Amino acid sequence: MALYIIRRLLTLLLTMIIVSIVVFAVVEIAPGNVARNILGAYATPEQEKSMENQLGLDRPVTARYINWLLGSDWQARGAMGMPVREIVVEQGTQARYRQWWAVDEQGNLVQWKIAGQDLVKLIRQADGSVLEVPDNEAWKEGPDGEQFFWGVDTGNRIAKWVKGQGGVEYRLEYSGWIETAGSPVDYIPLSKGLVRGDMGLSLQYKRPVADVIGRRIQNSLTLAMLAFLVAIPVGVLLGLLAGLNGGKKLDRVLTLGGLVTAATPDFAAGIFLVMIFAMWLKILPGATVYTDASSVLSKPSMLVLPVLTASLVEVGYILRITRASVLEVMSAAYVRTAILKGLPRRKMVFGHVLRNSLMAPVTVIMLHVNWLIGGLVVVEAVFGFPGLGNFILNAALYKDVFAIEAGAMVLVVLAVVSQLVADIIYSYLNPRIRYS
Amino acid sequence: MTAATQTAILPPRRRQRFADSMRVVLSSRVAVVGLVIVLFWVVVAIGAPVFTKYDPSKDQDYKALDQAPSAQHFLGTDHLGRDVWSRVAYGARTILLLGPLSVAVAFLIGMALGLPAGYYGGWLDEVIMRLLDALMAFPTILLYMIIISALGASPVNVVIAISVGGAPGIARLVRALTLDIRTREYVSAAKLRGDSAARIMAREILPNCRGPLIVDFLLRVGYAAFYIGTLGFLGLGLPPPTPDWGGMVQEGHARMMANPWPVLAATGAIVTLVIGLNLFADGLREETMRYQ
Secondary structure (H helix, E strand, O other): OHHHHHHHHHHHHHHHHHHHHHHHHHHHHOOOOHHHHHHOOOOOHHHHHHHHHHHOOOOOHHHHHHHHHHOOHHHHHHHHOOOEEEEEEEEOOOEEEEEEEEEOOOOOEEEEEEEOOEEEEEEEOOOOOEEEEEOHHHOEEOOOOOEEEEEEOOOOEEEEEEOOOOEEEEEEEOOEEEEEEEEOOEEEEOOOOHHHOOOOEEOOOOEEHHHHHHHHHHHHHHHHHHHHHHHHHHHHHHHHHHHHOOOOHHHHHHHHHHHHHHHOOHHHHHHHHHHHHHHHOOOOOOOOOOOOOOOHHHOHHHHHHHHHHHHHHHHHHHHHHHHHHHHHHHOOHHHHHHHHOOOOHHHHHHHHHHHHHOHHHHHHHHHOHHHHHHHHHHHHHHHOOOOHHHHHHHHHHHOOHHHHHHHHHHHHHHHHHHHHHHHHHHHHHOOOOOOO | OOHHHHHHHHHHHHHHHHHHHHHHHHOOHHHHHHHHHHHHHHHHHHOHHHHOOOOOOOOOOOOOOOOOOOOOOOOOEOOOOOEHHHHHHHHHHHHHHHHHHHHHHHHHHHHHHHHHHHHHOHHHHHHHHHHHHHHHHOOHHHHHHHHHHHHOOOHHHHHHHHHHHHHHHHHHHHHHHHHHHOOOHHHHHHHHOOOOHHHHHHHHHHHHOHHHHHHHHHHHHHHHHHHHHHHHHOOOOOOOOOOOHHHHHHHHHOOOOOOOHHHHHHHHHHHHHHHHHHHHHHHHHHHHHHHO
16 A cells, blocks of 8 residues: 555656646747736837846746756855845735845855946845945956856846946836846846745736735635535435436436536536526625635635535536446345345445445546536636636736746646545545555 | 449448438437537538628627617627627537537547557557646646647637647547457457558557547537637637637626626527537437447
């Protein structure tokens, strides 16, 4: 068993590596310019080039992939001869900023900037203020006699300044374009990398993806759990009813109903439910609106329709599988024996049929986790539910590349891990499974 | 035998085979109901210009916005004054064209991967299967979302996304069937008479996978319609003003309180088509399983 889990974990690792390559390749190497997506159609070529340079998008693909997955901070020592550290700065109670600083020999946190022709070293003091010191001795001699310096700039990047030939840096702030002369000529954005929990900066929210995504994962998991809690008992119960009445009218009605609900696209089911319960009967809200901090459970009435929609498709599916499984068990020799020896029907159902016919639905439900997650994306879109699926959808529509990548990876990890857990639970439930 | 007599002989045999397969379809009531629903939409799609009075995108009547059904507009009008029935009818063309097309492309990719994986086995099989495992780890909608977000929303990209998403499942099915069929005697016979591997795969193995593959194809056309509708709803389908059912739902969703007709019509269209396709494929599957 332990060996089986270890082997599964290793395959899972391999799968995730391929998944990460696929996600990265599709999102970043695909036609369409990331910088142009960020800047919009009216950016000049210079502005675009500057943006690409600042985001590190002009680096080779493999280097970008490694930076994205494993981070770039450990490469800093090679470029500038000192390690870097990320700190979290709190302003008030809400605002938190992540800042990268270099650590010099004395253990001070330092950054650099250019003022006129001078290189200025910024030393962070214990109280959070910054001391500015001219640092012109730090310039190094390049092979062509140029004076250059690699350091950490104030924008969380390793930057290369060259004396006398500053690049022009364009930044798009809320107020508009900001043009700074005398800027670095090359940048490596600093990050810890996806595997260490740094998901990059969301271009849409202008905040780290990790800060935005946590609550949304929680909301989505809540929704998924509730949907499962509704769908499994209802689906199994209806499936049992249909199977035990095999061939009768009740069975036919339930089977057809199951087929129809399983084939109805999630968004169509959601819209029908909204039309019935929110527009016509006016008893339930047809959308979910939460203030930032409140938990989704604080307004249960808003959860009813999303949960119902998410479970409807599953109910149809579980019903059909359970029914097929019950019919199969009912025709087994041991059930015939039970009937022939005169066992009351109730005893026969609960003693023989029930346990044996629940195996198949359990398997299928567990193999279905991926599908349920896909359905959640759609349900969240219908109701504006603040979950992970809606987050990824908005990122996809906005072309918020780093958010898409991070969201996609989180969603795949959730899918793969729940699949693994399901497989392990299943192998406990069904000891006939061989671990090979 | 001359060419003329050959053509004279062939049609009756083909007619016989057609009659045989029709008998399978007709013996399942579920399949017949499904087929009728699907045929309804096929007829609407082909005859769209005949059945509609207005152009689906260009005829915008600014004096008749958001109208309920009337004699002029059988299903009402949308927020731009376009005739909803026209858009539904032309939208049937979109979904009935893109659905089977994307499944066909998916089948080509799936067969190209599954046949050699199953036939040769070994490291080739291992590599292909690991790759497919990774693709299958994605929740389907997520894969579609990132592909279309990267490539942009267009009919071609919808086909690309759906075929990439569907290919792994098909490849697995083809591989499993190949693993079974390659041990058969007629495959050994073909090997013995010196047929090339490609020829064996194409002429011996593939035709004998036909049955399950046809059922799978039909089921997948149902899924494809499901997902094309969903992508349209998510705003990742066809760019406006192309008449597209999912897109119509997306456009009307936010203004459903003011005018539910476009949403209701488009949603109803998608639901009936997808259910029809599913009933047809499902009935057919049960019927073929009964024969086996």
